[in-house]
Amino acid sequence: MQIEFAVNDKKVxxxxxxDELLADTLRDYGMLSxxxxxxxxxxxxxxxxxxxxxxxxxxxxxxxxxxKSITTIEGVQREAEEFAKILAAExxxxxxxxxxxxxxxxxxxxxxLKNPSDEEIRHYLTGNLCRCTGYMGHLRAVKKYLGVV
Amino acid sequence: MNxxxxxxxxxxxxxxxxxxxxxxxxxxxxxALVVKILRSPYAFARIKSIDISKAEKLEGVECIxxxxxxxxxxxxxxxxxxxxxxxxxxxxxxxxxxxxxxxVAVIAAxxxxxxxxxxxxxxxxYEIFEPVLNFEEAxxxxxxxxxxxxxxxxxxxxxxxxxxxxxxxKVEIGDVEEELxxxxxxxxxxxxxxxxxxxxxxxxxxFSYLDHTGRLVVVSSTQIPFHVRRKLSRALQLPSGKIRVIxxxxxxxxxxxxxxxxxxxxxxxxxxTGMPAKIVYERKETFYCSNSxxxxxxxxxxxxxxxxxxRAIDIQGLSDxxxxxxxxxxxxxxAGSKTLPLYNKTKAVRFMGNVVYTNKxxxxxxxxxxxxxxxxxxxxxxxxxxxxxxxxxxEIRLKNLIKEGETCLTFDGNxxxxxxxxxxxxxxxxxxxWNEKYPRREAGSNKVRAVGMAxxxxxxxxxxxxxxxxxxxxxxxxxxxLLIGATDMGTGCDTILAQMAAExxxxxxxxxxxxxxxxxxxxxxxxxxxxxxxxxTGMAVVNAAEELKKQIMRNGARLLExxxxxxxxxxxxxxxxxxxxxxxxxxxxxxxxxxxxxxxxVGNATYASPVSxxxxxxxxxEVEVDKETGKVELLDYVAVVxxxxxxxxxxxxxxxxxxxxxxxxxxxxxxxxxDERGNLQTNSxxxxxxxxxxxIGNITVAFEESFEPTGPFGAKSIGEVVINTPSPAIAHAVYxxxxxxxxxxxxxxxxxxxxxxxxxx
Numbered sequence: 001m002q003i004e005f006a007v008n009d010k011k012v013x014x015x016x017x018x019d020e021l022l023a024d025t026l027r028d029y030g031m032l033s034x035x036x037x038x039x040x041x042x043x044x045x046x047x048x049x050x051x052x053x054x055x056x057x058x059x060x061x062x063x064x065x066x067x068k069s070i071t072t073i074e075g076v077q078r079e080a081e082e083f084a085k086i087l088a089a090e091x092x093x094x095x096x097x098x099x100x101x102x103x104x105x106x107x108x109x110x111x112x113l114k115n116p117s118d119e120e121i122r123h124y125l126t127g128n129l130c131r132c133t134g135y136m137g138h139l140r141a142v143k144k145y146l147g148v149v
Numbered sequence: 150m151n152x153x154x155x156x157x158x159x160x161x162x163x164x165x166x167x168x169x170x171x172x173x174x175x176x177x178x179x180x181a182l183v184v185k186i187l188r189s190p191y192a193f194a195r196i197k198s199i200d201i202s203k204a205e206k207l208e209g210v211e212c213i214x215x216x217x218x219x220x221x222x223x224x225x226x227x228x229x230x231x232x233x234x235x236x237x238x239x240x241x242x243x244x245x246x247x248x249x250x251x252x253v254a255v256i257a258a259x260x261x262x263x264x265x266x267x268x269x270x271x272x273x274x275y276e277i278f279e280p281v282l283n284f285e286e287a288x289x290x291x292x293x294x295x296x297x298x299x300x301x302x303x304x305x306x307x308x309x310x311x312x313x314x315x316x317x318x319k320v321e322i323g324d325v326e327e328e329l330x331x332x333x334x335x336x337x338x339x340x341x342x343x344x345x346x347x348x349x350x351x352x353x354x355x356f357s358y359l360d361h362t363g364r365l366v367v368v369s370s371t372q373i374p375f376h377v378r379r380k381l382s383r384a385l386q387l388p389s390g391k392i393r394v395i396x397x398x399x400x401x402x403x404x405x406x407x408x409x410x411x412x413x414x415x416x417x418x419x420x421x422t423g424m425p426a427k428i429v430y431e432r433k434e435t436f437y438c439s440n441s442x443x444x445x446x447x448x449x450x451x452x453x454x455x456x457x458x459x460r461a462i463d464i465q466g467l468s469d470x471x472x473x474x475x476x477x478x479x480x481x482x483x484a485g486s487k488t489l490p491l492y493n494k495t496k497a498v499r500f501m502g503n504v505v506y507t508n509k510x511x512x513x514x515x516x517x518x519x520x521x522x523x524x525x526x527x528x529x530x531x532x533x534x535x536x537x538x539x540x541x542x543x544e545i546r547l548k549n550l551i552k553e554g555e556t557c558l559t560f561d562g563n564x565x566x567x568x569x570x571x572x573x574x575x576x577x578x579x580x581x582x583w584n585e586k587y588p589r590r591e592a593g594s595n596k597v598r599a600v601g602m603a604x605x606x607x608x609x610x611x612x613x614x615x616x617x618x619x620x621x622x623x624x625x626x627x628x629x630x631l632l633i634g635a636t637d638m639g640t641g642c643d644t645i646l647a648q649m650a651a652e653x654x655x656x657x658x659x660x661x662x663x664x665x666x667x668x669x670x671x672x673x674x675x676x677x678x679x680x681x682x683x684x685x686t687g688m689a690v691v692n693a694a695e696e697l698k699k700q701i702m703r704n705g706a707r708l709l710e711x712x713x714x715x716x717x718x719x720x721x722x723x724x725x726x727x728x729x730x731x732x733x734x735x736x737x738x739x740x741x742x743x744x745x746x747x748x749x750x751v752g753n754a755t756y757a758s759p760v761s762x763x764x765x766x767x768x769x770x771e772v773e774v775d776k777e778t779g780k781v782e783l784l785d786y787v788a789v790v791x792x793x794x795x796x797x798x799x800x801x802x803x804x805x806x807x808x809x810x811x812x813x814x815x816x817x818x819x820x821x822x823x824d825e826r827g828n829l830q831t832n833s834x835x836x837x838x839x840x841x842x843x844x845i846g847n848i849t850v851a852f853e854e855s856f857e858p859t860g861p862f863g864a865k866s867i868g869e870v871v872i873n874t875p876s877p878a879i880a881h882a883v884y885x886x887x888x889x890x891x892x893x894x895x896x897x898x899x900x901x902x903x904x905x906x907x908x909x910x
Contacts, residue, residue: 032168032170032175033167033168033169033170035172035174035350035351035400037350037351037352037432038432038833038834039431039432039433039833040432040833040834040835042834042835043350043834045350072168073167073168074168077167080166080167080168081163081167084162084163084166084167085158085163087162087166088158088159088162088163088166089156089158089799090799090803091156091158091159091641091797091799091800091801091802091803092803093158093159093162093165093166093639094401094639094640094641094803094807095165095349095350095351095398095399095400095401095638095639096161096162096164096165096166096398096400096639097165097172097349097350097351097400097401097639098350098400099165099166099167099168100166100167100168103166103167103168122842122843123843125842126841126842126843127841128842129350129834129839129841130350130842131347131348131349131350131401131403131807131811131839132350132401132639132803132807133803133806133807133810134803134805134806134807134808134809134810134811134845134848135806135810135840135841135842135845136806136845136847136848137802137803137806138842139842
């Protein structure tokens, strides 16, 4: 079936199977930051924004995005890089495979929470797994980014 | 030092963090065939018949391979230096399948959907055998996992395959039984560690194609490009010169990618079809069809005299390697070799036992490589001994641990070159508040808080075996290319090795271009494993850079028409000491590649160390236990680390925090369960829980630097040692809280609850 949506503010029409997942459609479309890490909707790697809200693109059928607006990290490179510099300065980028999904959630959190506590930050980001960093460096970077040291 | 010791950001950090297409699956050509594997539903069976005729006819299917289509040559997937200690006990596809998930057929089609459809059309009939699932029953079981005659060992590892024993080992120095008899107190503890999963975020994946000269190129998410090339050469019976292996960015490895899990399947498809082919493991496949930590049973006996000196250590072990013997003998040996040296007031030590085959997923290398298992057992026993002796657990360690300049029974007379472990313990005690918190405090209704501790060591590379080469080239524009075969899997070795080169050459990080790793281009390196990269490859880089620096000064002097003793170099210019003449690095570089009779400068070095200096960690846990439910909450973890000189404090700190959290997962959450037919039940993140950011409490990391005389700038390793202390320290804290001694990992609320009920707490 044909799906029309906006990807990073660009209107596109793509062909997708009726049972196709948004993560696969977006990756096929060329958004190579989209990765599937678990196949069970629990790792957060494939996080994108659907009409501005973070979602797991592996858990949304592509046709559900018809007529909607998708943002991937490719569409917010300036903001992503601003945070990535802080993350890298902490050494907390490590393998980087979970970073695009993680950063999309961090950027969404910045819009949603004002002056969050450590617990609120951990809670908001809890669906983004990382096996390398041990999360503490993420927390330090997020707090620096939000200015809530 | 200007660059070493600085918390410089990773050279690849911004690209990987912002989602640039730099990983294996991002680089695949669009016409690559998709490879899928039909896997055995049985733990032990023979394929009686396999009918692929319907599947082959499906439009879009390019190639289906069964055991009839592969070379009849056994090999090992374990990434180790040649001659590999792991037995050659695999075929690419075998008539016998040895665990649920073992490969039965390889399917390649134009897309994933077609490949999966074809898989369903393959009809396989099996003769089902009784599997060996319990590793404690494997020795002498009537089922023999590897009955084949052509199984090959490169050298004697103590294999008795008719008894399912892959390796039988015994190291004894002194007479352990005699010394134990003389001891005032003897404690015994039998510990079980589980088959932990690596759970790296990027699952196993590789793709392959034939290049313009017909050579096989394999791009793989691997820690071991050179070993992969050797394995492919043997398994495919293809000359090594016809194979090129390239490592792009890697999404985590943790030792899993020290085994060549996936590369062979696209490679054989490419050879059969001439077409590019890729394989991407699903998460479930990664859980049940790759490799894991070796599950072990370790019985420790410790004897101490009246003064509290540990005089005898006996460790008797049994290790489960699963269906194939990857890393079987070496992981087991490390459980002894990286624990026995810790306590050097001993008069006798022994480490012995067997590694057995079972019909489960093969085990392999996982961060810690046996030391993790050994540390849980030994440190649990030391904590028990301290209690018997009514000594503080920190005191017994301070009294018994090896110090810098000392030796121990298993060191063969060699002296410990560096250690600050005693100050690590003192600092850790202060950071956790040991004196105030040990052993426990009530914390309101039904809650109790307690602390526990453990220490550990690892190695830095494999002494005398891990051999790395490095090249540093002065480019025509005055910049440098650092060529290495080490494999940055997120750890940051491209960055810290560049820091070392920049430090020696007195230039900025921007002047160093790092190239790694490609078997056609990179100098030989076994790959990044065994805690070798900072220490072994690091020394190769330092030596190569120093060699190049000498060449720069020599050539600068020649062009300035003075003797080499009359010049100095500051990273920008070669100038005479008197200051009257100078030539810039750029000009020198240009002149060296321009015109007849010139020679571009390359510094190279190959390095192996005769010793493997141990890094150390003192780990401290504070937990809160709910006495009604057994729920354990980790409040604080303190890790104080001696990794010698810290090359990059930010990256080192994250290595520690990441390792501690992976250790916390092993200690508290990561349960591995098989059903009675050999199906892995914990095969997704829904069943196999790795820590999320709400599970870990607060983690405090500190460094107590020592100076390792044989290491680059005094550095030792850090990658593995950091995973070892959480299991024994957390189990100790739980014991101190509620008196329940958990000796079988993980420490789950159920075990704590049942333990409390049994003890009537």
